[in-house]
Amino acid sequence: MDKKRFTISVFTEDVVGILNRVSIIFTRRKINVESIAASESEIKNIYRYTIVITETENQVKKVVGQLEKQVEVVKAVFHTDSEIVHQEIALYKIKTGVLASGGNAEKIVRSHNARVLSVETEFSVIEKTGHKEETQQLFDELQPFGILEFVRSGRVAITKPMKTLSSIVLQLEELVKN
Structure with missing residues (x-):
């Protein structure tokens, strides 16, 4: 089987x-x-x-x-x-400067329909809800910009x-x- x-x-x-x-x-x-x-x-x-x-x-x-x-x-x-x-939720912590620059990282976040939960001086937290494959794809695309912390919920x-x-x-x- x-x-x-x-x-x-x-x-x-x-x-x-x-x-x-x-x-x-x-x-x-x-x-x-x-x-x-x-x-x-x-x-x-x-x-x-x-x-x-x-x-x-x-x-x-x-x-x-x-x-x-x-x-x-x-x-x-x-x-x-x-x-x-079903759905999962993922949180991504990245440096605020990466998002504030208005470059590719911001476009990636928008293209994935993710939302910014918190903007602090040193870091921002982004939320993405979806299937594991969707949250993983956003992770993969943000990784070159430096992900400080990442967590994904259970289904x-x-x-x-x-x-x-x-x-x-x-x-x-x-x-x-x-």
Whole structure:
């Protein structure tokens, strides 16, 4: 089987140590986590971990099954890139003089639809939101001008199918009642 990129969404209760237990599942299977983002979900006290890996679908199914065995995991699902809408955010710190000169660096920032978040005396911070390839391309084009600091977030994603976490929770509650 061919490996491809998957986004796994893990919905959990708000308990200390759950992220550690989730990450151990990947470590034991020797699966590299490419990115991870944690946030609140649309349901109070339920948190969402968005995890990106490149693996076979069979291996992903096993991992999701193992994740769902964790007591505090409400639901775990996986999707291919075509089944989600996703973005990352990147921040770039460069010398203010490079931007202020009105040269190529400023044109590059504008051509990528990036925005300037902060202008300080010695440095400026630029923000670019997009797919990893887009934020990497801006990095590559700004690198000759001297990037002082760079950071990229993990992927945040929303599924295209209309099944919501709320409907999944309702289904689970019905199963428990019966």
